[in-house]
Structure formats: structure tokens, C-alpha cells
Amino acid sequence: MRRPRAPRAWKEFEKVSFYKKSEVFVNQIELQGDVKVALIYPNDYRVASANLSFHDLFERFNALGNVRCERFFYDRSFEKFYSIDSRTPLDEFRIWAISIHFELDILNVLELLRRFKVPLFSEERLGHHPVIVIGGALTYFNTALLELIADVVHIGDLSESFLSALGSLKSYIDRKEIIAALSGQKGRTCDSCFEERLASGVFITPHSVFGDRFLIEIGRSCFRKCRFCVVGYCFGPARFRGLDEVMKLMETASHLTNKFGLIAATVTDYPYLEELLNFIEKRDYQVSVSSLRLDALNEKLLTILRKSGQEQFTIAPEGGSQRLRNLYGKGISGEQILSALKLGRMVGFRHVKLYYIYGAVFESEEDRREIVETAKLCRELGYSKVTLSLNPLIPKPGTPLGALPMQDRRILRGLERNLALALRSVGAKADFESIKESVIQFSLANMDRNGGREFLLWINNNKKGREFLYKYAERINLQRKE
Ligand code: SF4
Numbered sequence: 514m515r516r517p518r519a520p521r522a523w524k525e526f527e528k529v530s531f532y533k534k535s536e537v538f539v540n541q542i543e544l545q546g547d548v549k550v551a552l553i554y555p556n557d558y559r560v561a562s563a564n565l566s567f568h569d570l571f572e573r574f575n576a577l578g579n580v581r582c583e584r585f586f587y588d589r590s591f592e593k594f595y596s597i598d599s600r601t602p603l604d605e606f607r608i609w610a611i612s613i614h615f616e617l618d619i620l621n622v623l624e625l626l627r628r629f630k631v632p633l634f635s636e637e638r639l640g641h642h643p644v645i646v647i648g649g650a651l652t653y654f655n656t657a658l659l660e661l662i663a664d665v666v667h668i669g670d671l672s673e674s675f676l677s678a679l680g681s682l683k684s685y686i687d688r689k690e691i692i693a694a695l696s697g698q699k700g701r702t703c704d705s706c707f708e709e710r711l712a713s714g715v716f717i718t719p720h721s722v723f724g725d726r727f728l729i730e731i732g733r734s735c736f737r738k739c740r741f742c743v744v745g746y747c748f749g750p751a752r753f754r755g756l757d758e759v760m761k762l763m764e765t766a767s768h769l770t771n772k773f774g775l776i777a778a779t780v781t782d783y784p785y786l787e788e789l790l791n792f793i794e795k796r797d798y799q800v801s802v803s804s805l806r807l808d809a810l811n812e813k814l815l816t817i818l819r820k821s822g823q824e825q826f827t828i829a830p831e832g833g834s835q836r837l838r839n840l841y842g843k844g845i846s847g848e849q850i851l852s853a854l855k856l857g858r859m860v861g862f863r864h865v866k867l868y869y870i871y872g873a874v875f876e877s878e879e880d881r882r883e884i885v886e887t888a889k890l891c892r893e894l895g896y897s898k899v900t901l902s903l904n905p906l907i908p909k910p911g912t913p914l915g916a917l918p919m920q921d922r923r924i925l926r927g928l929e930r931n932l933a934l935a936l937r938s939v940g941a942k943a944d945f946e947s948i949k950e951s952v953i954q955f956s957l958a959n960m961d962r963n964g965g966r967e968f969l970l971w972i973n974n975n976k977k978g979r980e981f982l983y984k985y986a987e988r989i990n991l992q993r994k995e
Pocket residue numbers: 735736737738739742743744745746778779806
């Protein structure tokens with residue numbers, strides 16, 4: 514490990530070292546191979562360390578023996594980009610494996626490539642450039658832009674064939690040979706990219722967005738078919754981890770922590786939830802969960818969450834009115850929302866957070882009024898703090914609502930203003946997802962190959978990517994409204 518001399522590089526080095534020192538590993542990971550792979554999560558450390566694929570890929574790549582995989586995260590202020598594991602600068606790695614899970618992170622990837630003067634178009638790269646491999650959740654529903662950027666796009670779950678190709682690489686082979694070996698799965702489509710193996714945490718850090726919990730993926734994908742949701746439509750059949758395996762993982766990590774984070778699209782759909790809760794109760798473990806279905810809640814689960822220190826009860830009605838919930842395919846009634854809210858109060862929650870989608874082109878004033886009515890009901894039921902998380906509908910490819918236009922930015926701003934005022938009048942706090950970022954998300958999620966080319970050329974000309982993306986959203990909307 515070489516310590517930098519320049520003050521800026523030193524600061525960067527110190528920041529990465531600070532996170533490294535905070536990590537406690539559940540199992541020892543040996544870094545011994547000579548094929549150097551940089552595993553890059555294109556967002557900050559808090560988000561990266563909460564993402565289970567960041568853990569899983571790190572463990573599985575290093576298990577290959579020939580590979581020395583080190584972790585990197587994105588920070589706008591960085592120049593060198595030191596690895597978390599040995600503080601080696603990023604440009605010393607031959608293969609950059611980038612795991613993209615959110616559309617906006619693509620902007621960080623492009624910025625990273627530009628900082629290192631790596632051409633944005635894969636076809637322009639030369640022998641001395643790193644091999645850019647891209648995988649992650651975005652590859653389940655749109656790879657058009659990613660295919661222009663990446664030398665290799667790995668679609669869907671990490672496959673055994675990819676691992677064996679990576680495991681066969683020698684350190685002396687050149688860029689072309691690496692790409693040829695790793696592209697072996699060409700032709701793999703989103704319809705056949707699902708594996709049974711689920712992920713679990715490799716290290717624990719208090720700086721993750723989930724706090725110092727050991728994370729266990731208990732389920733992947735979702736058998737519900739909410740009509741706006743890529744998880745239900747594009748992530749393959751719902752798969753769950755066996756109960757024995759979950760309990761064993763908890764026991765193995767229990768010498769380090771009694772705090773666990775259960776990760777699934779909907780934890781309440783876990784088929785062995787009752788037995789798992791009994792086990793958690795018996796061991797007096799503390800748990801948090803990634804998400805719940807409000808029609809599948811039970812007293813035991815909420816009591817355990819309360820006892821685990823969770824202050825806020827969170828549910829996602831998504832649609833204000835029954836009409837909207839039906840259009841969204843949510844399968845949730847007003848009575849079920851009321852029962853869930855009463856149950857939350859009964860087990861002692863005083864804070865509630867409700868997730869809603871607003872601004873669909875088919876939404877009416879009446880639909881939105883019911884959002885406000887539900888917030889009012891929460892206050893009447895005795896919740897002292899009521900927060901509404903309001904997110905514009907972003908039509909995404911592969912879903913039944915995916916071909917809709919996104920509501921115009923100006924209209925969304927008006928809706929945001931009115932909803933904020935109405936919610937304030939009933940004593941609720943409104944927490945709006947940024948409209949600008951939602952529009953960018955819409956553009957990136959729906960970008961086709963031609964749009965992708967234009968976008969990369971635009972950035973190559975030193976123009977602001979965001980400006981292109983606002984215009985691109987207008988263009989998609991125009992086509993969809995014709
Ligand atoms: S919104 Fe939730 S319940 Fe509906 S399909 Fe997506 S993950 Fe499943």
C-alpha cells in the first residue's frame with residue numbers, strides 16, 4: 514500500500530481507509546490471484562455497502578483463485594479512486610466490473626470513465642484501456658445504452674458460466690482475449706438469466722444505509738404483478754431461500770452481531786415467515802426488513818420490528834384511490850389499508866410513512882384527494898408523525914404501463930405544490946422524489962440504441978448529460994402521445 518503525498522489524494526486515501534477500518538468480515542476473503550478485477554459500485558459507500566450484489570460478487574470473484582477482486586465506490590470528489598481493500602488506484606486494474614442497479618448511477622459511470630480518459634464508446638477503446646464489464650439490476654430490462662458503453666454486458670443474475678470464464682483467465686492475456694472469454698454468454702436474454710442462488714452479507718459496517726446489520730437475501734423477484742413494477746415483470750420467477758439456510762446464516766453471523774436485515778422484494782411473501790419469526794423471537798435477534806406488503810402484515814412481525822428499535826411503520830398503498838390501485842394492479846383495498854394502520858398503532862408505532870405514486874397521465878384530482886384523506890386518517894388514528902413519500906410514475910420497459918408517456922415536468926411541479934399544501938393542512942409531511950431526477954430516470958430506463966449513441970456523443974462534446982436527458986424524455990413522450 515503506497516501512501517499518497519498530494520493533499521487531495523491523501524484526503525481521498527483517508528476517506529477510503531476510514532470505511533475499510535469500519536468493516537468487520539463474517540468470513541475471511543483471500544485476495545491472492547493475479548487477474549486484477551475492480552468491482553465498482555457507482556454510488557457512495559453507504560449505498561454500495563448496503564447492496565448485496567457488491568458483497569456477493571466480491572466473495573465469488575475472489576473464490577476463483579486466479580482473480581484478485583477489490584472493491585471501489587464512487588465519490589464525486591475522488592481523483593485516484595483507491596480500492597477499499599488495499600488502497601490500490603483504480604487505473605492499476607485490468608478489468609472494471611461495474612454493478613449498476615439504479616438508472617442515475619449510469620451518470621456516475623460515465624463521469625468515472627471520463628476522469629480516467631476511457632472512451633465512453635466500447636468500440637473506441639484500445640489495448641491499454643480497461644475491460645469494462647457491466648451487470649446489475651438494469652440489465653434485466655434495458656441494455657441498449659449499456660451495450661454501447663460496456664465491452665461485456667452480463668445480463669441478469671451472476672451466472673456460473675461467467676464465473677467459469679473469469680476463473681479461466683490468465684493475467685498475461687490481452688484485452689481482446691479477455692473480452693472474447695467473458696462474452697461467452699452472448700445471446701443470453703432476460704428470459705433466461707435467473708439463478709437460484711441468493712446473496713448474503715460478507716462484511717458488516719455501521720456506515721451502510723442499513724446500519725451495522727448482517728444482510729440476508731431471503732427472496733428475489735416477486736410473484737405479485739403490480740403493473741408499474743419491473744421487479745414483478747422482469748426479474749424472473751420469485752425465488753426464496755430455504756428456512757434452514759436463513760437460520761444457519763444468522764447463527765454463523767451471531768458471534769459478530771445480533772442485528773439482521775432481511776432483504777426481499779416483499780419480505781411478507783417469504784413462505785416460511787412464521788417459522789422464521791419464531792426463531793428470531795427465541796434468539797432475541799433484532800431485525801429490519803427491506804419492504805412489506807400491507808395486506809400480509811401480522812402482529813408478531815410488527816412487534817419484532819418494534820422491539821428491534823424500528824420507530825417508523827412503513828406501508829405502500831401506491832395508489833390514492835381504489836380506482837388507481839386497481840389500475841396499478843396493486844390488489845389492495847381501502848379496508849386493508851385501514852387494518853394495517855390500526856395494527857401499526859396497536860403494536861405501538863407512532864410514526865408512519867406511506868409510499869404513493871402520483872402523476873400518472875390517467876390520474877385525476879379525485880385520486881389525489883384520497884391520498885390526503887388517508888394522511889388525515891393516520892392522524893385520526895393517533896400517529897403523531899405522518900410522512901408521505903410521493904414518487905412520480907416512471908413508466909419502465911417490460912411492464913404493462915411501460916408504454917405510457919411520463920407526465921410533463923411542469924404539470925408534475927403543479928401537482929407537487931398542491932399536494933404539499935393539502936398534506937400540510939392535515940398535519941402530514943410530504944417527501945417528494947425529485948421531479949428532475951425522475952425524468953432522468955425515465956429517459957435512461959427507456960433509452961434505445963440510437964438515443965444512447967446521441968447521448969454519449971453529447972457527453973463527449975462536453976455538454977451536460979442532464980440537459981440531453983430532459984429533452985430525450987420530451988421526445989419519448991411526444992412519440993407516445995401521437
Ligand atoms: S411493487 Fe412490490 S409487490 Fe408489487 S410487484 Fe413490485 S415488488 Fe412485488
